Amino acid sequence: MPSAPTPARASEFDLIRRHFTRPTRHTDLAVGDDAALLRARPGMQLAVSTDMLVSGTHFFADTDPEDLGWKTLAVNVSDLAAMGAEPRWAFLALALPRADEAWIAAFAHGLFACADTHGIDLAGGDTTRGPLTLSVTILGEVPQGAAITRAGGRAGDxxxxxxxxxxxxxxxxxxxxxxxxxxxxxxxxxxxxxxxxxxxxxxxxxxxxxxxxxxxxxxxxxxxxxxxxxxxxxxxxxxxxxxxxxxxxxxxxxxxxxxxxxxxxxxxxxxxxxxxxxxxxxxxxxxxxxxxxxxxxxxxxxxxxxxxxxxxxxxxxxxxxxxxxxx
Known part of the structure; x- marks a missing residue:
């Protein structure tokens, strides 16, 4: 009896299309091109932050992937919250030891749950093979001159x-x-x-x-x-x-x-x-x-x-x- 054909392995671009491509709310051009096209609202400054999570340093290797997807984005959202900014766009770079579809699907579910909670568009990113590393660059908006920095404290505050x-x-x-x-x-x-x-x-x-x-x-x-x-x-x-x-x-x-x-x-x-x-x-x-x-x-x-x-x-x-x- 002939054996069943081996399913074709998903390519990097298949994984991106399947798990990380979603309709956007406020992005002119998002995932799928060489660069995203964004439009800041009049009177707003852009607030930008990047955080990286590395397996074994920032999380246990057996952490639930859905929780990890949420946290990967949430820690970046928190950076914008700390400046009084509204999160708008995120870029995700993933290094994965292997293309585990079930893990990736759960991770994406957690990531988009956080994105939907805070009205964030995933506007682009990259994937590659390597030790499990998760990096997000996040952009938000804050009214010109209204950002709260670390430098404004005064004695008596x-x-x-x-x-x-x-x-x-x-x-x-x-x-x-x-x-x-x-x-x-x-x-x-x-x-x-x-x-x-x-x-x-x-x-x-x-x-x-x-x-x-x-x-x-x-x-x-x-x-x-x-x-x-x-x-x-x-x-x-x-x-x-x-x-x-x-x-x-x-x-x-x-x-x-x-x-x-x-x-x-x-x-x-x-x-x-x-x-x-x-x-x-x-x-x-x-x-x-x-x-x-x-x-x-x-x-x-x-x-x-x-x-x-x-x-x-x-x-x-x-x-x-x-x-x-x-x-």
Missing amino acids: ELWVSGQPGMAALGLATLKGEIELAAAGRAACIAALQRPQPRVALGRALRGLASAMLDVSDGLLGDLGHILECSATGAIVDIGALPLDALLEAGADAALAKRCVLGGGDDYELLFAAPAARRADIESLSRALGIPLHRIGALTAEPGVLQLRERDGRLVPGARSGYDHFG
């Missing part, structure tokens, strides 16, 4: 952080077998790690309120150091004001919860400074968006000096360590 920093770090510790959590806490922490929720609406609403801002990707204190450097300020962070309750409820002890909030990465929450006179506006914004905003300290006039205020009022030096790819 209050420090705020959104949501629940530290959950992703606790999720990573769980996956690495460093801590055991109850089922509900484990699921919530792993979801924070694998499916971060970029704060786009918050970033846009903070235009004109926040003086300096970034997203927490490499640890709160480490990332705060970038604001201090760019704004030429120092900071005092109040330990008693840190949002620890959710981590304690998930199963972390007090010491681990504190370490995760101050030093854990992958949260993609927004850390920002704002004048003390705008405190009521920020609290009102928190209620309107349904996003907890925690006032955790203030900027000071001592450039580069980061201190922690303990619950008893003592000031101790704060370590500005964060994740370093070459550390």
Whole structure:
């Protein structure tokens, strides 16, 4: 009996057409040509960012591909949220060890779920064979002169952080077998790690309120150091004001919860400074968006000096360590 014919292997271009070609919302020419054609709206500046995720460095090789598709785009969306920009276009470059159709289909499903959530067109990219590496360049728009940078903070401005920093770090510790959590806490922490929720609406609403801002990707204190450097300020962070309750409820002890909030990465929450006179506006914004905003300290006039205020009022030096790819 003759054997069945072997199915033809999909080419690079077949994979792109099948999994990464979608109708676009606001792109004149997208996937399928030598370059995309984009049209920025009048009065807008383009905000552009690139992030790369590498297997074994940024994610486990066995990470669910749909979650990975979501996160690959979400971490880039968060960069635009941190500048008060609206994401519009993304370009995806993939290095894949092999053309695994099921894996690619699940990855694309997660990626487009994130794109649809935030109104983003996939406008182009590239694929090649190689160690699993995922790279996105994202473009967004922000009204001329309205972008929130890291450089606008001033002594006396209050420090705020959104949501629940530290959950992703606790999720990573769980996956690495460093801590055991109850089922509900484990699921919530792993979801924070694998499916971060970029704060786009918050970033846009903070235009004109926040003086300096970034997203927490490499640890709160480490990332705060970038604001201090760019704004030429120092900071005092109040330990008693840190949002620890959710981590304690998930199963972390007090010491681990504190370490995760101050030093854990992958949260993609927004850390920002704002004048003390705008405190009521920020609290009102928190209620309107349904996003907890925690006032955790203030900027000071001592450039580069980061201190922690303990619950008893003592000031101790704060370590500005964060994740370093070459550390």
